[in-house]
Amino acid sequence: MSRIGKKPVTLVKGTSASISGQTIEVKGPKGTRSFTAGDDVTLTVEGDTVKVTPRGMSKRARQQWGMTRSMVDNLVVGVSTGFKKEMEIQGVGYRAAMAGNVLKLSLGYSHEVNFEVPAGVTVTSPKNTEIIVEGIDQQLVGQVAANIREWRAPEPYKGKGIRYKGEFVFRKEGKKK
Known part of the structure; x- marks a missing residue:
């Protein structure tokens, strides 16, 4: 299990996220940023959190799990505080x-x-x-x-x-x- 990947990303007040396919777009007071995740992970928005889950337990899927979660968290921090x-x-x-x-x-x-x-x-x-x-x-x-x-x-x-x-x-x- 990825220690980083299993934590959900909390959307800060004033930010919103939308997912289309493997691309997540985060909007906030400082601007809009997007990130396209690999095919080894699944992105879901549940209320004010974004969850990243691996598709299978292959080595590549587990690597992408934590990295994708970190990238989504950086999007949220970037558009909210910079x-x-x-x-x-x-x-x-x-x-x-x-x-x-x-x-x-x-x-x-x-x-x-x-x-x-x-x-x-x-x-x-x-x-x-x-x-x-x-x-x-x-x-x-x-x-x-x-x-x-x-x-x-x-x-x-x-x-x-x-x-x-x-x-x-x-x-x-x-x-x-």
Whole structure:
């Protein structure tokens, strides 16, 4: 039995779900998201809960059971509260600023990095050393944050770079004489 799969997904107040075939569509205050489940599971809406049950007990059906339940739960969380990644910039002269739909990053290169923000994600920079990525799609929010971090990942000697808020960067000792 899947520990995750057997728990029903509770629909938060203000959200609704509809199923057509293997596709579930969840509507909420932040938007609408849908997910198409595999043929190994069955989706049912009962009142304010969504249940996922496997079709048979094959290994693939049991794998898809927990994964599908997690995907449906992420849909509900996304359309009700949304997802958020907070990042901080450390380093002398390193800064970020929003200009329309473009995130302008000064990261010690000879040029300024212009990061085009994709649709479905909101990027804000409340301070010049903070970046906040928000959206209703967890995968897209994480991917955009990873793409921003990729421009200057934190280095282990001085700790300079873009890091997730609360991330621990293992520091190394420099050269000795």
